[in-house]
Amino acid sequence: MMIFENINSLSIVDDFVAKYGDKIINKYSHLKDLGIKICIDTQAPALLKALDDCKDSPYMSNPSCNLIIKHKDTFNKCGFLVNEEMAIIAHELGHIIAFISKEVPKEQLQKEYQADDFSIFLGLADELKSALKKMVEADICPDSNKDMQKRIDRICEIQGDGYK
Numbered sequence: 001m002m003i004f005e006n007i008n009s010l011s012i013v014d015d016f017v018a019k020y021g022d023k024i025i026n027k028y029s030h031l032k033d034l035g036i037k038i039c040i041d042t043q044a045p046a047l048l049k050a051l052d053d054c055k056d057s058p059y060m061s062n063p064s065c066n067l068i069i070k071h072k073d074t075f076n077k078c079g080f081l082v083n084e085e086m087a088i089i090a091h092e093l094g095h096i097i098a099f100i101s102k103e104v105p106k107e108q109l110q111k112e113y114q115a116d117d118f119s120i121f122l123g124l125a126d127e128l129k130s131a132l133k134k135m136v137e138a139d140i141c142p143d144s145n146k147d148m149q150k151r152i153d154r155i156c157e158i159q160g161d162g163y164k
């Protein structure tokens with residue numbers, strides 16, 4: 001079982017671990033004892049700047065601290081379904097796993113693709129795609145819309161169904 005430190009007792013985190021924890025540990029057994037912290041808009045001073053840098057994202061990760069943060073206000077603008085939120089959490093976890101495995105690409109879009117692959121690995125490709133669409137539609141981060149569309153297109157290509 002993965003160790004998730006569910007700081008704000010978000011039920012989605014418990015559900016995520018119950019649903020996907022075993023599958024993750026089966027593939028990444030070295031993560032078994034890794035404590036991943038997850039919380040809502042923390043006020044911890046060390047994290048305020050990181051939060052400020054990423055407040056246009058519903059979730060962010062800080063891989064060097066094994067930390068995932070949910071931005072409630074930004075999150076609420078998008079109207080995600082539960083499975084879409086799971087896909088986003090999986091994406092953030094993908095960033096952390098890449099960091100731990102020391103396999104982080106230099107280019108930002110490649111980093112996003114790599115984290116997307118982790119959602120896809122957990123069977124959440126459709127959910128990630130619709131989550132990305134909602135982020136583009138909500139226009140929470142206009143500068144990222146183009147890259148998010150590229151990520152949607154890439155998932156479609158991987159799925160090979162031509163659906164957009």
Ligand SMILES: [Zn+2]
Pocket residue numbers: 091092095111112115
């Ligand atoms: Zn990302």
